[in-house]
Amino acid sequence: MSAVTDSGLRQASRRKLLRFVQPTVALLVTFLLLGVPFWLVISTAGKNQAEALNPNLAPPSEWQLFENFAQVFADGRMLPAFLGSLLIMIPAVLGVLVLGSMAAWILARRSSRGLAVVYALAISGIILPPAVVTVVLLLRQLGLAGTPVGMIGVYMGMYLSTVVFFVTGFVRTIPKELEEAARIDGAGPVRVFVTIILPLLMPVLATATILICLYVWNDVFYALFVIGGRLDTLPLNLFQVASAGLYLQNWHLIFAYIILMSLPLLIVFIFAQRKIISGVTSGAVK
Incomplete structure (x- = not known):
């Protein structure tokens, strides 16, 4: 014992x-x-x-x-690059949120084999990266190579899958009775989406917004091929000036630039981290 x-x-x-x-x-x-x-x-x-x-x-x-912050801001052309990043990021994020949430609403509410295939294709962009050469050649054919509109279109095509994936799972948790009650009152599809569905999507849309902003804000690879030399964004400007005489072997300035470049989204992330967690668990998991 x-x-x-x-x-x-x-x-x-x-x-x-x-x-x-x-x-x-x-x-x-x-x-x-x-x-x-x-x-x-x-x-x-x-x-x-x-x-x-x-x-x-x-x-x-x-x-x-x-x-070092002051020197980087004065000599590194950060303000034009900051405005260039905003010029690309804001329309791209707004466009992908609107189109992605509308498509996700349709895919979540209607069930058929055809739409199941469409949904699989829509979210396949999460794991299938776009071919850079094909994208650049297509933009040249359309006359959009080297333009902000072309870069915005590339980002929207790249991250539409992310919004569809998050929002579709979230919409499926919203009771259909809310939409049916609005239709009985005479509301059309657009009004149902704007007045009923869209306000309920705010947590998951906030999550998608922050994630896509992070992707777009820090991208240098696609920006280099699409708008390199014609419009500066912060990461693209850092790549260019780090290769030039100003920042050559000046690691203290490069790291200071990185901190300033990351600061806006870092502040947003700190204040919105609860929405990120709630949006991921409510949308993707469910």
Whole structure:
């Protein structure tokens, strides 16, 4: 009896130890994966040119973070690039949200084999990246190569699948009786969507908005091929000036530019992280 009691006590103490060790290890791993790169960026951005020549985790001997910010903003043409990013991002995000939510509403409310195939094709864009050469050649044929309209169209085509995926699952959780009651009162499809469905989609649309903004804001690959040399966005401008004489081997300025470029969306993400979690769990999981 005593041996059984001792074994039970050991198992209980082992479980208590695991309850303590597992979250501690998870927090340490998270801190290393996120905290170390973040500290590398901050510390390098606060150094002078000589200290930042070989980026490392050592703190600067004298912090000059805000001086580097001022130099980057003045000499790096950040304001035109910021306006260029807004010019591309805002229409692309609004367009993909409107078209994607309307398409998702139809796909969620009507069931048939044909629409099931359409839905599968619509969300296939999540895992099938667009071919850059084909996109550029098509834009040239349409006369949209090197234009903001062409870049907006590329982003809308790339991220429409994300909105359809999120919103379709969310719409299926909305009771159909709400729409039926509106139709009985004489509301047409457009009015039903605008007055009934769209307000209920705000949590998942907020999630999709933030995610797509992150994708578009940080993209340099597609922007380089579509509008490179004709319109500057922040990542594209960073790529260009980092290859030029201004930032050549000036890692403190490059990292300072990265911080300033990431700051607007970082602030939005901090204030909207609850909407991101609620939108993902309500839309994609359900």
